[in-house]
Every structure is written in structure tokens, then in C-alpha cells.
Amino acid sequence: xxxxxxxxxxxxxxxxxxxxxxxxxxxxxxxxxxxxxxxxxxxxxxxxxxxxxxxxxxxxxxxxxxxxxxxxxxxxxxxxxxxxxxxxxxxxxxxxxxxxxxxxxxxxxxxxxxxxxxxxxxxxxxxxxxxxxxxxxxxxxxxxxxxxxxxxxxxxxxxxxxxxxxxxxxxxxxxxxxxxxxxxxxxxxxxxxxxxxxxxxxxxxxxxxxxxxxxxxxxxxxxxxxxxxxxxxxxxxxxxxxxxxxxxxxxxxxxxxxxxxxxxxxxxxxxxxxxxxxxxxxxxxxxxxxxxxxxxxxxxxxxxxxxxxxxxxxxxxxxxxxxxxxxxxxxxxxxxxxxxxxxxxxxxxxxxxxxxxxxxxxxxxxxxxxxxxxxxxxxxxxxxxxxxxxxxxxxxxxxxxxxxxxxxxxxxxxxxxxxxxxxxxxxxxxxxxxxxxxxxxxxxxxxxxxxxxxxxxxxxxxxxxxxxxxxxxxxxxxxxxxxxxxxxxxxxxxxxxxxxxxx
Amino acid sequence: xxxxxxxxxxxxxxxxxxxxxxxxxxxxxxxxxxxxxxxxxxxxxxxxxxxxxxxxxxxxxxxxxxxxxxxxxxxxxxxxxxxxxxxxxxxxxxxxxxxxxxxxxxxxxxxxxxxxxxxxxxxxxxxxxxxxxxxxxxxxxxxxxxxxxxxxxxxxxxxxxxxxxxxxxxxxxxxxxxxxxxxxxxxxxxxxxxxxxxxxxxxxxxxxxxxxxxxxxxxxxxxxxxxxxxxxxxxxxxxxxxxxxxxxxxxxxxxxxxxxxxxxxxxxxxxxxxxxxxxxxxxxxxxxxxxxxxxxxxxxxxxxxxxxxxxxxxxxxxxxxxxxxxxxxxxxxxxxxxxxxxxxxxxxxxxxxxxxxxxxxxxxxxxxxxxxxxxx
Numbered sequence: 116x117x118x119x120x121x122x123x124x125x126x127x128x129x130x131x132x133x134x135x136x137x138x139x140x141x142x143x144x145x146x147x148x149x150x151x152x153x154x155x156x157x158x159x160x161x162x163x164x165x166x167x168x169x170x171x172x173x174x175x176x177x178x179x180x181x182x183x184x185x186x187x188x189x190x191x192x193x194x195x196x197x198x199x200x201x202x203x204x205x206x207x208x209x210x211x212x213x214x215x216x217x218x219x220x221x222x223x224x225x226x227x228x229x230x231x232x233x234x235x236x237x238x239x240x241x242x243x244x245x246x247x248x249x250x251x252x253x254x255x256x257x258x259x260x261x262x263x264x265x266x267x268x269x270x271x272x273x274x275x276x277x278x279x280x281x282x283x284x285x286x287x288x289x290x291x292x293x294x295x296x297x298x299x300x301x302x303x304x305x306x307x308x309x310x311x312x313x314x315x316x317x318x319x320x321x322x323x324x325x326x327x328x329x330x331x332x333x334x335x336x337x338x339x340x341x342x343x344x345x346x347x348x349x350x351x352x353x354x355x356x357x358x359x360x361x362x363x364x365x366x367x368x369x370x371x372x373x374x375x376x377x378x379x380x381x382x383x384x385x386x387x388x389x390x391x392x393x394x395x396x397x398x399x400x401x402x403x404x405x406x407x408x409x410x411x412x413x414x415x416x417x418x419x420x421x422x423x424x425x426x427x428x429x430x431x432x433x434x435x436x437x438x439x440x441x442x443x444x445x446x447x448x449x450x451x452x453x454x455x456x457x458x459x460x461x462x463x464x465x466x467x468x469x470x471x472x473x474x475x476x477x478x479x480x481x482x483x484x485x486x487x488x489x490x491x492x493x494x495x496x497x498x499x500x501x502x503x504x505x506x507x508x509x510x511x512x513x514x515x516x517x518x519x520x521x522x523x524x525x526x527x528x529x530x531x532x533x534x535x536x537x538x539x540x541x542x543x544x545x546x547x548x549x550x551x552x553x554x555x556x557x558x559x560x561x562x563x564x565x566x567x568x569x570x571x572x573x574x575x576x577x578x579x580x581x582x583x584x585x586x587x588x589x590x591x592x593x594x595x596x597x598x599x600x601x602x603x604x605x606x607x608x609x610x611x612x613x614x615x616x617x618x
Numbered sequence: 619x620x621x622x623x624x625x626x627x628x629x630x631x632x633x634x635x636x637x638x639x640x641x642x643x644x645x646x647x648x649x650x651x652x653x654x655x656x657x658x659x660x661x662x663x664x665x666x667x668x669x670x671x672x673x674x675x676x677x678x679x680x681x682x683x684x685x686x687x688x689x690x691x692x693x694x695x696x697x698x699x700x701x702x703x704x705x706x707x708x709x710x711x712x713x714x715x716x717x718x719x720x721x722x723x724x725x726x727x728x729x730x731x732x733x734x735x736x737x738x739x740x741x742x743x744x745x746x747x748x749x750x751x752x753x754x755x756x757x758x759x760x761x762x763x764x765x766x767x768x769x770x771x772x773x774x775x776x777x778x779x780x781x782x783x784x785x786x787x788x789x790x791x792x793x794x795x796x797x798x799x800x801x802x803x804x805x806x807x808x809x810x811x812x813x814x815x816x817x818x819x820x821x822x823x824x825x826x827x828x829x830x831x832x833x834x835x836x837x838x839x840x841x842x843x844x845x846x847x848x849x850x851x852x853x854x855x856x857x858x859x860x861x862x863x864x865x866x867x868x869x870x871x872x873x874x875x876x877x878x879x880x881x882x883x884x885x886x887x888x889x890x891x892x893x894x895x896x897x898x899x900x901x902x903x904x905x906x907x908x909x910x911x912x913x914x915x916x917x918x919x920x921x922x923x924x925x926x927x928x929x930x931x932x933x934x935x936x937x938x939x940x941x942x943x944x945x946x947x948x949x950x951x952x953x954x955x956x957x958x959x960x961x962x963x964x965x966x967x968x969x970x971x972x973x974x975x976x977x978x979x980x981x982x983x984x985x986x987x988x989x990x991x992x993x994x
Contacts, residue, residue, distance in 0.1 A: 234834070237634045237635075237636070237808055237832050238634075238831075238832040238834055238914050238915050238935070239915060239935055241933070246933060247885045247887065247933075249885060249886055251886050253901075253905045257905055257906050258902075258906050259906075260869075260870045260906070261870070261872070261902060261903065261906050261907075262870075262871075263871075263872075263876075270873070270876065270899070272898070272899055272902060274902070274906075276902055276905070279905060485841055485844065485845055488845045488846075490845060491845075491906075583834060584832075584834040584913070584914045584915075585834045585835055585913040585914065586913060586932075586933065587883075587908075587911055587913060589835075589838075589904070589908030589909060589911050590834065590835035590838060590911050590913035590914075591835075591838075592838060592908070592909070593837070593838045593841055593842075593909070594835060594836075594837035594838040594841075595837055595841075596631040596632075596836060596837030597837060614631075618629075
């Protein structure tokens with residue numbers, strides 16, 4: 116069938132600058148560029164270009180410019196370019212449209228409509244370069260109170276404390292599963308977490324045994340496919356996470372195509388080489404909250420009550436009630452992933468339409484747990500669309516104990532959010548298991564870039580906290596008086612629990 | 619307009635103020651007059667702006683030491699009638715009298731009444747007397763918004779209002795009273811017109827707080843306390859401090875030294891250097907009670923029967939000086955006030971940020987394992 120789809124992007128090459136080095140030809144995994152020996156020229160097949168900027172970044176003479184195809188259909192606010200293209204594509208293939216990364220639609224972000232406070236006159240701001248500024252965070256169930264006994268005039272703690280994990284800043288790397296991403300990415304995440312003092316999440320594809328040495332900085336995930344879940348895997352992690360849902364595709368399972376299942380992924384996921392890894396939409400042993408309780412306690416039994424158990428859900432309409440149930444079911448941590456959360460592959464319709472913004476879900480969950488007097492029982496990790504240290508600070512002030520970042524982490528490693536993760540051909544060597552492509556991601560460099568990002572954000576968080584006049588992250592957590600809203604309705608302000616700016 | 623509205627009329631996040639503090643305690647429990655405390659707080663006149671002054675006195679009513687002494691402000695006669703009914707329903711009232719006052723340089727004093735009461739037997743079920751009284755106090759304070767209990771402990775009392783502290787002392791005829799422990803406050807509110815109930819000390823049962831500072835962590839401190847049933851109706855950070863200590867000490871039975879470590883904990887790098895047992899203890903404390911860390915500049919003098927505690931935030935953004943002479947312990951925003959009433963003290967010192975100074979009747983101190991040198 117002749118395609119009616121026009122190229123989305125056009126590649127412009129400045130022939131005066133091009134030195135025919137063929138870097139672009141070699142770097143593009145979508146075969147966009149080719150060298151014509153007869154003409155001694157490099158040409159591009161625009162229709163293959165995904166705007167990943169790999170060639171732009173690596174062209175030594177800055178000869179390449181990529182533009183959105185200027186050929187646009189007649190302007191129409193309802194029948195947008197995207198709507199028309201999607202229909203044409205579906206008319207040609209007859210299937211679900213896939214995409215990668217998080218929802219790219221406007222209007223779902225509340226971070227930009229929240230502003231932070233600072234000290235003036237009546238209290239001093241604190242200079243983080245001169246004074247201690249503490250970001251250390253413990254995740255896990257907290258006691259409602261501590262009890263002591265006096266033994267020969269010494270205070271002896273008698274309260275039995277639940278297991279905790281410690282992070283040096285309230286930022287963790289969110290689930291990126293091995294198989295969806297390469298070994299090198301996992302290695303970089305593990306090493307960066309260890310070097311900085313935080314945790315990375317294995318995602319649902321297990322953990323390659325070569326990375327067991329980083330176990331104390333690893334959250335091992337147990338998802339509906341149970342890939343790579345075995346006693347050693349549970350033992351090696353610092354915490355265990357049950358994945359119920361994901362913000363990019365709430366209510367939907369996963370599908371790792373067989374082409375991505377090579378020998379190493381096969382061994383780690385415990386499935387035959389070349390078979391599709393299908394994660395069912397629900398966990399088939401969890402059809403209700405009491406089933407979740409059983410799995411939580413099965414995992415606690417399996418790990419001898421030494422590790423916190425987290426439950427990750429997508430932010431959906433009844434998140435507050437669901438979170439309350441999860442807390443009562445015995446989870447130590449609840450991770451909530453908002454509608455902007457990323458993915459390696461999701462149906463586009465689901466990514467862009469299902470779920471709710473993390474800001475609203477987080478605010479209502481935190482408030483509900485407080486009203487029920489059980490906020491201490493669980494830590495909350497907010498995920499899905501955290502783009503900057505300011506977003507982190509706002510999430511903490513709304514009530515999160517910590518945030519998960521994954522898109523920001525892969526961007527730090529090179530990703531340009533071109534949304535083609537599902538193709539397995541990620542030109543930046545991230546969302547791929549192709550040995551030829553994935554080796555272009557150097558774990559040493561990627562580790563450095565990740566640690567730099569965490570350090571930079573931590574420094575910025577300290578600056579903002581110092582400005583507010585607080586020197587410990589626990590004084591910011593849930594402290595919504597440090598937030599004000601702009602451009603929000605009364606209902607939005609009420610759900611967020613913040614006042615209007617100027618109020 | 620109700621008291622509650624008056625307290626924070628613009629609905630600001632919290633009442634913001636700067637202040638002077640003074641505390642004086644005879645560690646043997648010998649009672650003394652208001653003369654020195656009033657002179658000392660008056661010496662810091664310029665730290666206040668005349669919009670609030672107050673005193674808490676312990677060992678005040680030895681003749682009625684078993685009764686709860688309720689000091690109540692009334693906005694009008696109706697409020698008094700309603701409150702009297704509530705009191706009669708719940709308490710047996712021994713004495714019921716107007717608090718003696720005289721003309722002084724103070725503005726619009728409300729009607730102030732004093733009651734000595736006992737909870738009615740038979741009304742209390744599964745509740746301590748203290749919890750019962752606290753519940754009724756909260757009820758009176760929130761019910762009409764026109765009656766305000768500003769003192770509710772035994773053998774102690776709070777006197778406070780709008781004016782400079784020396785004028786408040788004169789108004790309440792404080793020269794007539796004796797006590798073994800006095801705390802004093804001069805107030806500099808930035809954003810409220812100043813009303814009589816908004817002055818310090820703040821009180822619940824026999825706990826009082828005088829406070830200089832602004833709690834930048836107020837938002838979360840308040841939300842945390844709300845989980846434990848405290849209603850922070852006054853929207854002041856001082857109220858939050860009082861409730862925090864009530865929760866930690868009265869309800870969770872933490873010793874004051876440990877409670878001080880909750881509101882002003884050591885830094886993690888200090889904790890990390892401690893021996894294992896203490897490290898686990900201090901870590902558990904921060905993990906459990908992190909939401910009660912009082913962040914931002916403050917110095918406070920906290921008192922209850924038999925104890926006076928001075929404390930600042932952990933990086934000491936507001937001043938506090940301590941002094942000892944003979945059996946007397948002094949705490950003050952400025953050292954000059956100590957020197958004024960007690961020339962040539964045995965010693966004066968500046969406590970470190972977050973390090974409590976505790977004055978206690980008798981020798982009932984805990985072994986100071988948990989905290990660094992407390993009783994000086």
C-alpha cells in the first residue's frame with residue numbers, strides 16, 4: 116500500500132560544512148543517512164528520521180539541521196496534524212499505535228503553576244554553602260511514637276522499628292527494565308546510585324547477576340510477569356517493589372518483543388531466547404486488596420522482614436482510597452506514577468488519555484492518609500514527569516517523601532525524548548539490547564553524567580530550601596505553606612491544598 | 619469578630635513576630651516576687667512594640683494547688699454566661715472571681731475571670747483528668763470564639779495582654795503575687811493588630827511557652843499534629859510548639875531532653891559520628907518525629923510545674939543566654955537583663971543551638987547519656 120504519510124522531519128545538510136566523514140551514516144540506527152560514492156555526497160531519507168539528534172550531536176562540523184516538515188495540512192484546531200497522521204497510520208497498519216516516553220500533551224503539568232516561598236526580614240534565609248543543609252531521607256514505615264524503658268537510668272528504645280532504606284537526596288531512579296534498556300544503562304544506574312547514595316529500580320526484567328554487587332542500592336521489582344524473580348534476586352535488593360501499574364499505561368501490561376531477548380536478557384528474565392516477554396495487565400494473583408496484602412506479606416516472609424516493601428500504582432481517579440488500602444495492606448512505601456510518567460512502549464491512546472497528573476494524586480493521597488492518621492505508616496514516592504530540582508521541591512512540599520526519576524535520568528545519559536523507545540533501535544544506546552547499538556553508551560561516562568545530575572539537583576534543592584529558611588528536608592515535606600498557586604481554580608487549589616499567590 | 623479571627627485576621631500562614639524572653643527560677647522552689655522578672659523584661663523594652671506582654675508564674679496558688687486554675691478572657695457578657703454553663707456542667711467550681719486589675723497603660727482590656735475547678739466525678743471515662751480539662755479548654759476556645767481560656771494549669775497562672783510587659787504587670791497587680799518560676803515575654807508582632815489572647819505565654823494545662831521566632835516548618839508541624847487530634851485554630855507557630863511538647867512529653871512520655879532532640883535534632887553528620895547505640899536512637903527519633911523538627915529561627919522558654927527549659931533552633935538563629943547565681947537559674951534574650959537583676963552572676967553562658975538548658979526542682983535528672991551536658 117502506498118503510504119500517504121509524509122516525513123515528519125526534514126534533514127538539511129550544509130554541503131559547505133559537510134566533510135563526508137559519514138559519522139551521521141554510522142550513527143543513525145534508522146538508516147536515514149547514506150553516502151553516495153559517485154556523487155561524493157551524503158544524502159538523507161527524511162521519512163526515516165525520528166529527530167533523535169544523534170547525528171546533529173556527533174556531526175563534527177555542525178552541518179546538519181533537522182526541522183519539522185514545513186509541509187503542513189490545513190490548519191485546524193480540531194483536526195490537528197497529529198490527529199490526521201495518527202488516523203492515516205492506523206488506516207495503513209490496522210493496529211494500536213505505539214509510542215514511547217511520557218505523555219507529550221500540554222495542560223497536565225501543575226508544577227509550573229506552583230511557586231515557592233523565600234525568607235525575607237522576619238526569618239533569615241540560610242546559606243547552604245556555609246551551613247549544613249540536610250537532604251537525607253529514610254523510606255519505610257515509621258512508628259506513630261517511640262517508647263522507651265529506663266534501664267539503670269539509661270534510655271533503651273523498646274519500639275520495634277520497621278526496616279528503612281536511606282537515600283542522601285530524595286531522588287531515586289525509577290523502574291527501567293533490563294531488556295527494555297541495555298545492560299550498560301542498568302550498570303550506569305547501579306553505579307551512580309551507589310556512588311551518590313540513592314537507589315535505582317530494576318524494573319520488571321530482573322537484575323543481571325553481574326550487578327548484584329550494587330544490591331544495597333537497588334530496589335528489585337516484582338511485576339505481573341514475575342520475570343527474573345527468585346530468592347537470590349529478592350535477597351540482593353535493599354527494598355522490594357510490587358508493580359501494579361505505571362503512569363504511562365495504567366491498567367495495561369507490557370510486551371517485550373522476542374528480538375530484544377538475547378542470551379543475557381534471557382538468562383536474567385528466566386525465559387527462552389527470542390521469546391516475547393508478556394507482562395499481564397493485572398497481577399493474576401491480585402484481583403483485590405486482600406490479595407495484595409498476601410503478596411506483600413509473602414515478599415516480607417521471603418525476605419525475613421528485613422526490607423521495606425513498596426507498591427507502585429499509576430495515579431488514577433481513586434488514588435487516595437487505593438493508597439489508603441495499600442497502606443493498610445502493609446506496604447511500607449507507596450510509589451505513585453502520574454499521567455506524565457514515561458515508558459519504553461505504550462499504546463499512544465493510553466499514554467495520552469489514561470490516569471491523572473501526579474501533582475493532584477500526590478496531594479490527595481497525602482491528605483487522605485493524614486486524615487486517616489496513617490501517613491506515618493508509609494512513605495510516598497512521587498513519579499511521572501519530574502523534570503527539574505524545582506519539581507522535586509514542589510513534590511516534597513506537596514507531601515512526597517521522595518521522587519522517582521527515569522526520563523530525566525535517560526536524558527542525562529543522552530536521550531532526547533524522541534519517543535521511539537519501542538522500536539528497539541534507540542540511537543543513543545539506551546532503549547535497546549542490540550549489542551552494536553548499546554555499546555555506544557559508555558557506562559563510565561553515563562555514571563558520571565547521572566551522578567552530576569543528582570549533585571546538581573541536590574545543590575539546587577539546598578539553595579531553594581535555604582531560601583525558605585529550612586535546613587532539613589523533613590521540614591519541607593508536606594509543608595504546603597511554602598507553595599502558592601497561580602492560574603488555578605478554587606477546586607484545583609483545594610485539592611492541592613495550597614493558597615493562591617498573593618493570598 | 620471572634621478571638622480566632624482576631625488572632626490572625628488576615629489569614630496569614632502564621633503569626634509572625636520578634637520578641638524578648640526572660641525566665642527566672644529558684645531551683646529550691648522558694649517563691650519570690652515579680653520585682654526582678656518585671657525589671658528584667660522591661661530592660662528589653664525595645665525588643666517589643668507594645669502589642670503584647672505576658673507572664674507565667676509557677677507556685678502561684680499554693681492554697682489551691684490541687685485545683686485547675688482557669689484564667690478566661692471574655693469578649694462580652696453572653697460569652698461568659700455560655701461558658702459558665704459549660705463549666706458548671708463539667709466542673710465543680712471552688713472559686714469564681716474576677717481577676718484583680720488596676721488602671722495601667724494598656725489598651726482595651728477584656729473581662730477576665732479566674733476559676734478554681736475540679737472535673738466533676740462521674741463524667742470522666744477512660745480519660746485522665748488532664749485530657750478531660752484539655753478537651754474542655756479546646757471546646758471553650760473553639761466553640762464561640764468569644765471566650766478564651768489563657769491559663770488552665772494547677773498552682774500556676776498566665777497573665778498577659780496588649781501592652782508592654784511592664785504595663786501588663788502593673789495592670790494585673792503582679793506585685794501581689796509570688797512564685798518560684800517566672801517566665802516573661804515582650805512581643806513585636808508584624809502582622810496582627812495585637813489582641814489580648816495573642817500575647818505570650820501560650821498555655822495548655824500547666825505547660826507554658828514563651829517564644830521568639832518564626833517556625834518555617836510550621837506547615838508540616840501543624841499537619842503532623844492534626845493527625846494526633848490537635849486543632850491549630852489560632853494559626854500561630856507558638857501554638858504548634860506548645861502542642862508539640864504536649865504530645866511528646868505528656869502523651870508519648872519522652873523526657874524533656876529527648877523532646878528537645880525532636881524539635882532541634884542534631885545534624886546527620888553529628889549523628890553519624892555517635893557510638894552505635896546512640897546513633898540508632900537519634901536516627902529513630904528523626905525518622906519517627908521528623909515532622910516535628912522546628913525549623914527556622916526560634917528561642918523559647920518552656921515551663922511546667924518544677925521545670926524550666928530554654929531551647930533554640932539547632933543553628934541558633936535567635937538569641938538565648940543563660941546564667942546561674944546561687945539557687946537561681948536565669949534565661950534571657952539578652953545578657954544585660956540577667957546582669958541587671960543579678961549583678962555578678964556565678965556564671966553566664968550562651969547555650970549552643972539546639973542544646974536545651976533545663977532547670978529542675980530537686981535532683982531528679984536523668985543520666986545524661988542521650989544528650990550532651992544538659993543541666994549546667
